[in-house]
Amino acid sequence: MAIGVGGLRGVNRALALAFALLVFGLLATCLETRAALAQDWSFESNLSQRMGYNSNLLLNPENEISTFSSQTTPEIQLSRAGPTSDITLLGRVDFNEYFNHSDFNSIDELGSLDVSKALSERSTVKFNGSINHDTTLESDQDVTGKFVDDAIRFTAWNANPSWEYLLSPIDRLNLSATYQQVEYQSAEKTDYQTYGPTVTYSHDLSELATVNASLRYSRFDPDDEENRRQDTYGGLIGYDYHPTERFTIGGAAGLSYNVTHEEGQSDESDIGYRFQFNMNYLINEQTRATVSLSRDTEPSGDGEEVTRNRASAGLSYQMTEMTVFTLNSSYVDDQETQSEDGVARYVTVSPAVQWNITEDLSLAASYQFRYKTVESSGSATDNGAFITLRYALPEVHWSGF
DSSP states (O other), X not given: OOOOHHHHXXXXXXXXXXXXXXXXXXXXXXXXXXXXXXXXEEEEEEEEEEEEEESSTTOOSSSOXXXXXXXXXXXXXXXXXXXXXXXXEEEEEEEEEETTOGGGOEEEEEEEEEXXXXXXXXXXXXXXXXXXXXXXXXXXXXXXXXXXXXXXXXXXXXXXXXXXXXXXXXXXXXXEEEXXXXXXXXXXXXXXXXXXXXXXXXXXXXXXXXXXXXXXXXXXXXXXXXXXEEEEXXXXXXXXXXXXXXXXXXXXXXXXXXXXXXXXXXXXXXXXXXXXXXXXXXXXXXXXXXXXXXXXXXXXXXXSOEEEEEEEEEEEEEOSSSEEXXXXXXXXXXXXXXXXXXXXXXXXXEEEEEEEOSSSEEEEEEEEEEEEEETTTEEEEEXXXXXXXXXXXXXXXXXXX
């Protein structure tokens, strides 16, 4: 996809901001007192090999491609834990090969940085940043957009600094910011940037219950010819309840006000509702269930923000000391405001069994069902089966600065 002068400026701004936030995160770890110089370091690494089959790799109703695949993934993680700060650096590379469809072969990279620093007993700063170079075949990036006829490569930058301040033993204030830039190597998708701050206040009603309120502003800036921009103002009021160590539940609801600016056109605005719901329940020593629901305005690669409803549910059951069964499912829909394609829906269901052969070696077998439908274009399904062998190398620990 060709990048014009405006796009280059956007890339330069993104790189500058990402670098500045990265420096912010690293500097946070340097604010140690002389009495707390000793740090505990750890280095973890693992190697996994996955063999799989997909009946409709592209999840396209007209271009169905069935293929066997291989994915080799080395992963490393470097961590440092200190009296007042923590830092984790993660790196992963996926070597993907599709038999008889070598045009889909890819090498995908992921790098992330997590930093936490307690400035005082009341004040803590955090930073999370990542860069993901991937394809739409192996990622959920913009999963419910239009049907595509090829694997689309993209690069996603994310930077999220935050500051939490304890106003009192039961009151907390959190200031955070989010920046994301996504670049697609295809004319079928539109590059974009989105950024903005969030303010959250929470109050403990008791040891078991907490109320919270948040205000958010975000700017969505796609790299399109119409020079379209979208501003979103939102608020949430929520309640969290955790009566036992085994059960937690929480939810929040609020409004979202969206304003669309387009060069040479009058501004358009609309108002909608947003909500979140989460539940985590350890049913017994062997079984855990999770549920998550949400509705919010999110960016998309179709050049505009969309309203997305999301739902996910998970079940984990410890069959034996060495065997675990999991069942994960998810639903997403896009209710686009400008597109004539209508609502798009995406469903996945994935049961899996994992055998822990030793402490370091595990074998997993999984099945994945995917379903996607777009009102104006029909629907498609994919059946996938995978076998994954994973070996974790011995961890390395040491003390230093």
